[in-house]
Amino acid sequence: xxxxxxxxxxxxxxxxxxxxxxxxxxxxxxxxxxxxxxxxxxxxxxxxxxxxxxxxxxxxxxxxxxxxxxxxxxxxxxxxxxxxxxxxxxxxxxxxxxxxxxxxxxxxxxxxxxxxxxxxxxxxxxxxxxxxxxxxxxxxxxxxxxxxxxxxxxxxxxxxxxxxxxxxxxxxxxxxxxxxxxxxxxxxxxxxxxxxxxxxxxxxxxxxxxxxxxxxxxxxxxxxxxxxxxxxxxxxxxxxxxxxxx
Amino acid sequence: xxxxxxxxxxxxxxxxxxxxxxxxxxxxxxxxxxxxxxxxxxxxxxxxxxxxxxxxxxxxxxxxxxxxxxxxxxxxxxxxxxxxxxxxxxxxxxxxx
Numbered sequence: 586x587x588x589x590x591x592x593x594x595x596x597x598x599x600x601x602x603x604x605x606x607x608x609x610x611x612x613x614x615x616x617x618x619x620x621x622x623x624x625x626x627x628x629x630x631x632x633x634x635x636x637x638x639x640x641x642x643x644x645x646x647x648x649x650x651x652x653x654x655x656x657x658x659x660x661x662x663x664x665x666x667x668x669x670x671x672x673x674x675x676x677x678x679x680x681x682x683x684x685x686x687x688x689x690x691x692x693x694x695x696x697x698x699x700x701x702x703x704x705x706x707x708x709x710x711x712x713x714x715x716x717x718x719x720x721x722x723x724x725x726x727x728x729x730x731x732x733x734x735x736x737x738x739x740x741x742x743x744x745x746x747x748x749x750x751x752x753x754x755x756x757x758x759x760x761x762x763x764x765x766x767x768x769x770x771x772x773x774x775x776x777x778x779x780x781x782x783x784x785x786x787x788x789x790x791x792x793x794x795x796x797x798x799x800x801x802x803x804x805x806x807x808x809x810x811x812x813x814x815x816x817x818x819x820x821x822x823x824x825x826x827x828x829x830x831x
Numbered sequence: 832x833x834x835x836x837x838x839x840x841x842x843x844x845x846x847x848x849x850x851x852x853x854x855x856x857x858x859x860x861x862x863x864x865x866x867x868x869x870x871x872x873x874x875x876x877x878x879x880x881x882x883x884x885x886x887x888x889x890x891x892x893x894x895x896x897x898x899x900x901x902x903x904x905x906x907x908x909x910x911x912x913x914x915x916x917x918x919x920x921x922x923x924x925x926x927x928x
Contacts, residue, residue, distance in 0.1 A: 613913065614911075614912040614913050614916055617913065617916055617917075618916065634833075635833055636833075639833050639834065639837065642834070642837055643837045643840070646837055646838065646840075646841035647837065647840045647841050647844050648844075649844050652840065652844065656836065656837075656840060660833065660836065666832070666835060666836055666839060669836050669839070669840065670836065670839040670840060670843055671843075673839075673840040673843055673844060674843035674844075674847075677843070677844045677847065677848075678847055679875070680844070680847055680848045681847035681848070681850065681851065682871060682875070683871065683872075683875055684847070684848050684849070684850070684851040684852070685851040685854070685855070685868060685871070686868040686869070686871035686872060687851075688851040688852050688854070688855040689855050689860065689865065689868045689869075690868075690869075692855050692856075696852065696853075696856050699852040699855070699856070700849055700852045700853075702852075703848050703849045703851060703852040704845055704848055704849055706848050708875070708879055711872070711875070712872060712875070712876055712879075715871075715872035716872065758924060758927050758928060759924065761887070761888060761923070761927055762920050762921075762923040762924035762927060763920055764887045764888075764923075765884070765887045765895060765898040765899075765902075765919045765920060765922075765923045766916050766919070766920055768879075768880055768883065768884040768887065768895070768898070768899060768902070768919070769898065769899070769901075769902035769915045769916045769918070769919030769920070770912055770915070770916050771876050771879050771880050772880060772899055772902040772903055772906060772915060772919075773902055773905070773906045773912035773914075773915030773916065774876060774912060775873065775876045775877070775880075775906075776903060776906035776907055776915075777906065777909065778873065780907070780909075785870075785873045786873075788870050788873045788874050788877065789873050789874065789876055789877030789880075790877060791874075791877070792873075792874040792875070792876075792877030792878040793877040793878065793880065793881035793882075795878075796877070796878040796881060796882065797881060797882045800882055801882060807883075810878075811875070811878045811879065814874070814877075814878040815871060815874045815875045815878050816871075816874075817874075818870075818874035818877065818878070819867055819868075819870035819871045819873070819874035819875075820867060820870075821870065821874075822866050822867055822869060822870020822871075822873075822874075823863045823866050823867050823870075825870070826866045826869055826870055827866075
């Protein structure tokens, strides 16, 4: 009896470690995409007049790439506190929409875990986590998501610090080329879902078209454009998607 | 002063991220709302890729587009996401050399 219990515990222990490992593997493409961008952010923030400490702390506390680039630029131009904070809110409000979707998917997890995971949601961690949504139904699923998010988080913080320390050390053509990394990751995440279910591709293409119209034709703020096109295009899912799809 | 800006940014970023964890704890959704929320990742991926991908090399939108096409083709072969990422980086690197 006792040995059977030990065996069960041992198996649970294993699967927790496995969940952490699989989460880290799933998060690795994000690391590859984050590092060069974080370094570029570190360089820019330093040039904008932030100290190495401030540059790194912004990554620690905010953890939102596009908003951090914008803030560094605005600080360099002498923008006011309220202007920067409001612009950040607008740019990052899309995470509210993403979090609604992800929190619905992982609703079986305990609240304290959901709270922790939600704070670590970026475009990238949201995308990878959502497309691995079935992990939430597995035992120790929360460790999978936590590990994925933490791997991404530390690469972002570490890259920012590195950028602030070493300055412009990457050759320009290399860092320019690496700007495509996160876009390629988004495509690489999307295509397998489209192959499984073509309707998903329709939703993505409609979102692209709406976003293009909003940004290029009526010059809507990029933050609002992504929020509006995501909400409108996902409405199609009500008619197109079946119940079990996630 | 910069630390105050950073803390302000942290708050307005964090709050919209965690509010849904409390909302979803309280309510259960009708099936059509579930389908809507399940579609959000795919809509968001579309919106995040386009037209942003055209600004990878700001004055040459076609370079970003070609990188995206290479990533698409690699992804169609069911390879790991990493290969799509590396393939796209190489494409842009070679085109900007």
